[in-house]
Amino acid sequence: MMTYAKKRSFLFFFVALSSGTVVPFMDAAHAEPIADAQATKAKNKQTKAEAKAAAKKTANNEVVTVTGSRIANPHAKSPTPVSTLTQRDIANQSPTNNLADLVNQLPQFAGSQTPQNSRLALSTGSAGINALNLRNLGAVRSLVLLDGRRTAPSTITGLVDINTLPQQLVKRVDVVTGGASAQYGSDAVAGVTNFVLDKTYTGLKVNADSGISTYGDGVNYSTAIAGGFGFAHNKGHVLLSGDYAHEDGIYSVTRKWNENGNRIIRNPDYTTSNGQPYYIVRGPGGTNNALPGGIINSSTGSVANSLKGIYFGQGGSVNQYNYGSLSTTTTSIGGDYKLADNGRNIGLSPGSDRKNLYGRLSYDVASWMTLYAEGAYNQSEYIYNAGPQYLSAIKLTSDNAYLVDALGADALKNVSSVSVGTTASDMPYRKIDNRRNVQRYTFGGEGNFQMFGKRASWSAYAQYSATRTHEQIYNVMNTSKISKATDAVRNSSGNIVCRSSLTDPGNGCSPINWLGTGVMSSDSIDYVLGNPYRDQKFEEIVSGVNLSMTPFATWAGDVSVAVGGEYRDERASGYVPTDYQSGWSVGNFRATNGGYNVKEAYIETEVPLAKGLAFNGAARATDYSTSGYVTTWKVGGTWQPIKDILFRATQSRDVRAPNINELYQGGTSRTTSVLNPWNGETDTVLEMTTGNAKLKPEKANSTVVGSVITPRFIPGFSISVDWFHIKLDDAIQQFYSQDIVNQCYEGKQSFCSAVGKDPTGTRDLYIQASPFNFSKITTSGIDIDASYVLPMRHILPKVGGTLIVHGQASNYLKYVADSGLSPAINTAGDITSGPPKWIYRFSATYSLPNFSVTAIARGISAGNYSNSYVQCTSGCPAYNAYFPTIDRNKVKGTFYFDMNFTYKFKYQDVGNFQVFLNVTNLANSKPVLVPESGLAADSTYSSLLGRTFRGGIRFEL
Template sequence: MLSVATAPSAQAQTAAASGSTEPAAIEEVVVTGSRIVRDGYETPTALTIISEDEIQATAPTNVADFVNQIPSVVGSSTPANSNTSASSGRAGLNVLNLRSFGASRTLVLLDGKRSAGSALDGAVDINTFPQGLVKGVEIVTGGASAAYGSDAVSGVVNFILDDDLTGIRGSIVAGETTYGDDRRWKFNLAGGKEFAGGRGHAVFDVEITDREGIYGVPREWNNDGWYIMNNPAYVAGNGEPERLLMNNIGLSNAAPGGIITNTDLRGIYFGQNGTVNQFAYGETRDPWMIGGDWEMVQVNDRQSLHADEERRGFFGKVRYELTDNVEAFAQASWNQHASLGYIGIQFNQANIPIESDNAFIPESVRTQLNDLGITQFRLGSSNAGLPVRKSDNQRESTRLLVGLEGNFEAFGRPVTWDAYMQHGETNTDEMLRDITNNARLAAAQDAVFHPVTNEIVCRSSIADPGNGCIPLNRLGLGVADPAAVAAVIGNPLRNQTFTQKVAAANFRFDVFDTWTAPVSVATGIEYREEEASGSVAEEFQSGWFVGNFKPTFGKYDVTEAYVETVVPVLEGLDVNGAVRATDYSTSGNVTTWKLGVTYSPIDDLRFRATRSRDIRAPNLQELFEGGGSRTNTLIDPFNANTSIQFTEIRTGNIALTPEEADTWGIGAVFQPTFLPGFGLSVDYYEITLEGAIGSVDAQTIVNRCFEGLQQYCAAISRDNSTGVNLISQISVSPFNFAVREARGIDYEASYRISLADFAGGLDGDLTLRALATNYLENYENNGIDTPTDSAGQNNEGGPPDWLYRLVATYQDGPVTLNLIGRGISDGVYDNSFVECTSGCPESTIDNRTINSNHIDGAFYIDFSMAYAFEMAGSESEAFLSITNLGNRDPAIVANGPGGSAYGNISTNQTLYDILGRNFNLGLRFRF
């Protein structure tokens, strides 16, 4: 295992971790965060290194599952939490996020090179990396745009491959949860061999993974009806909290088989086989209520706790020495990924018009309608008669790369160089299954008795008998004709292609010698082209409840040149500087730079500091998104805070300019010679991002318009056809509107000792490692709204105050035992909330009052063990890993009061362990 978060050469790191007092043999390496190759150089930028042994100890289904446990990585997209990202195309992806600063501001590399995105926003899916060849991961937790280009605002994650592998190695692993679900298996085979008398070397990796996933949420912690709702007793000035965080809450305006939500018949609901029943309301403030028949209307179990996955992948690389000084290399990869998951049910909150002559109305209700002279009522339904909506995504990614590398002498000094060309392409089939067509559904539910034949028909079929409409009964459970259901649903599909082309050349050399060490320089140039294209059948572009896909077409290119240098000033004092000039075809020129210093007053102690200017250019989605739409729900303050459904339209903005970030990093590394094997690092970071690209959510747009801010009102469209000025459509698009700031402190400590040195008679080695991040600030100011700080918010809004990971590894001969503790600090829902239960101050849009603002933290224990042996001439290792050993439930994180809270799982799927105790059993082999 590797120890402190410093960045000397890999061998120096290993020596520090092992506690060896002998100097390590140093070889030339390129350290992530710097282009300089220099023996013993230690970068001023903090670096966390993950070894292959650490990854294998937990036997993750995907290496991203391990990386997401590192405290500096938080807020990442995974197949568990991205399942409902249906319209964005993100469902099923593994996308990393450093500092909770946005995945688009984290640069992900494979052997120091970019990969094509797997979604329109350029997100790189870790599923496409050759898992069996990953020998380590380097995480640079600081700005690195001057060295590596756009997107490295919060840092770089570099996956390093073992392209020197010789022989064959592989693994077979299978697992499931303690509940017997989410069964999965994975097979991996990798190999390498020299050829042509040692001048050539080839490696390959093949992987097959299948994961059943979990359809629904079969966990008791999700069954208690935890939500946030507007307090029914609240009146401005009465001292009550405006919002309540409670359990036993359910919707008041929708039921599985439908409920009448207006007129004197309000509260009549339709049960099994259309039976007529009276709903028991609790304390109600639409769309929520406390108590009553809350259990009957619970529907937050219709998502997938984890999407099912199938992955197939191949990777190959060949190197060949053309001469003693020039080597050619080529690599190719192909990956296919398919995921299918529930994304919830369709909700119609009090917005289904049912005419009084509807043929499916039970006679007892029809009589009451006639007696009261009611010609129409509104129905609210969670549509148990319709199938659960699903996200079915398939992606195929290819990546081809050819290049040369070598060395020569210039002016008596060695120069190393490399040049390559790369083509990456991702083709996606993004399908939403079992989605209702709004027009077909409206026609089918409007069923009447034919005036001539007296049979039940669609009203529209009387004038147009051949229109294909089949009457659909929405009044009850088990009453819908399957043929009618099939006629109103469809499977909207979008095909997209994302293409990336890269050509680059890099040179590294020493310029001259100082009295302590040579001055080193790295320089290079890169051209990159990003393009998106797609197709959507016209029938799927509009008229659907969700999945109104629009094709996106767009392209930009960027040309960059950089130079980086390391100048040894004094013994123990190095200065590192870099500058990069970048020209974007969409937004022009921008310059990034970095200045860093390392200083070791004594061998045991090193200080480091960096200051950098970093950028992120707008991605293809932000620039060119074609205008897809979805149906969503919000609280309308213009209409007595009623819950309404509307169409949300998202479009790109070609006028966007690059974000610019100023980053500070200050830290210290302590490796005492009097305690061999021990290392400690502490690093403070501060990022200030100007012109941050973002968009305001629909609820905020409506709230701000209601307050009189006209710039928000322009995004709202209304429908007056019913005589009520209801919101029908809201346009959401990105712009450079915000300042974002992030501050925090990273801690890392490690210690390795031979137990025989500690106490005679003991065998084996013990390695301890601790990683922690204290998130001090995650601030945003868009210049209009009150600035917010989301650090310490354990909901989806921000990182917790603390994340930490503690590891103890014991190894004695063939036996390895590993114990891991993963911790999350307690948090809140919103730092702006004012917690009170009585005598509350005035509740405002910037400081809402709430009865409870607390979210529990968590501490999980993982355990693994491995036993090495020989089998059939191969080096083999059997292993068992158990995550969440105590089967601890996730903290309850309630959703609401607006949006689609009613359908969301009662926790933060990004932050907490949602599956429970998990087992993986497997075998590794090598020969």
């Protein structure tokens, strides 16, 4: 018989090998057989005979879910790396009631979209989405699965909001960090995240919690319930869950870190020959060209700029602005810099409400067939404060009635007009209100049977989902009405009116006073503001069949083969009132209408070649109704020379087809200007931002090489190291008017097709600003994953419990996005536009039967404001528009420390209870600070709320 230590060593050796093919019978983080855990639960509700029957049902009828592979073989050793979060990880480590916040802490994710960093997504409809982004390649290039199937998208771009999943029933989360298009289809360029549900759960579990920040804001609470039971002698099973979560919004920024005030400004002492940097970083600073009550930025007349610097305060008071020790046309260092909003009056986090319902019914109609039906419904609303209005160049003529009243006629004798900048504190802040409901209905079957004398697995399903969104922006300025209301004069009766009302008294215009705070009338505010909205519906039909079998064996062992096919149809439709399609400062919604379908077939095989050596390969044929036929493939292998080490490698060809938004985006219009390179003149342009139906799929070549080490002389320890390299060609990127004209001038015909004469004849050109297949993205790096499980009695015989240590880190060596319009720059370590050099996360859990404590350390390494800057203080090179010099380019990284405490107890044999407390950012560490005019912090990798507390109770019957 094995000793305990040997058993542990063998167990972790097996788990490490299966890190590329996660086994559903094994809890990979804690090495506890799931079947045993399920049997333990069953004993609380069933007799021993019933428990054995349930275990037998699970073993014989449940189809194995293997992430990263279609081969349903728990013993296969996939060459593709997979990271796993288990139920225990989720319970002990999740910082919020949102599972995406935990998943996004894994170092493989970089640049994910969250409710915090999407607060300014005014016109895209994606505000509030929790969308996962692997490798910083964009969330549209990361595929999200639920039990190995595509799940309902939440946006017209195809992004899956993790909030819509039944989080209470998630058994584990598997993250494939390599191209997987050959197995799963389009969008899996950067990898796959698979949420695996506990479909055979029996019992009842309830969770309730509440949280708050250390500043007394950000109050949140949630409750969730899930239950499952068998019927008809366990041939049938019912699974139900529901949850509700609420979070109070934080609609202003009162954190001290936002008072940093550093700004990047042009160096006033710079000359082409003195060797000083072109830019300098200085503070404290603030915006000087737009103040809450308005400031005169320039004036025209016989004495130019004679009124520059006059600003208006409470009740229209007239004051002179102090521009400080250093100033530019937009920024002041010192002086009256504090007068500006400086990002204080913008939302820090949204207010949100979300509701989820999920149900599943399954029945074993035969020993080889289980039929099931699933239904899910999600409803969510996210409300943001998108900040104050911003107008930097309001033109007031010298006869403007409010200007004359404020300054007097004498002060305006030599002035023809003034330009005023304001953030209009009298106006309500812009508000985003995004509402979504997502419905999903799935019908399918699965089972195991004998084929070629071996166990084979099959599955088939059909799924329909519909997502309806209502995207609304409140308090948006109408540019036409702003122009009319600004031109205020006195009528013959001496009353201030709009000039346009003198000739058209019934036009409804109400004059607006921009000069001061507390001076605007409610009528003028109501006149110039509106609430544009768009309604969209996105429908998806997916059906698929899969068969995994072992048709024959070679001298080295069984050969596994998986085959299958999939059909997918996606459609979008929408509605926008005509009044909201143009003429607004932001928004200008257009409805998107269009669709496409996809037909796919694949084959995958696992072939043992010799003892310890195996080949894995897959190929998929895909036919898009919009962009034609493509082939994706993957080849890889594993080599295990000794029990302690496994080598693995894959090479894959992956694709991402353009989504409906990229193909058929309804678009927005604006009037702009371009420099015409053919004649050197400036042309006016009607620019329409739309989709491009001629887009073709992106193509990626991905390489992953690594190893897994589980040394027998350190029982319970394993470490994996993997190098990855992804090169994406024909990447889809949005271009705008000037770039399109420039590229056409250089002879690129795909851009010339977007340029033509304005059909209305009112402008020189009409340009269709669309996405094109023109960019290249290359990224590479190293993933490190190490874990160690140590029963404490092995070092302290009288101490019980288990210590589990897990560390993960990703080192991004290269990230280059090359559009061909400017020099390609490696942005790894660039805080503003690339992934950090290092992203890391370490956790340690000490658990006893009735108590556990988990500590988490996570963060990113220091980096640069921008990798395009050249840092120097003297002897700087000559100015280069692409690589300007700057005296300070470094940004500190982040380090956050979290704690979780869980106490377990049983109450009068009623059920198992857990009381927990989670403290996030225990040291109240600051976020990554960046010198910019708005919020002074990075919102992607930082903790903006500061120290937060969340406590609650769980119980299970």
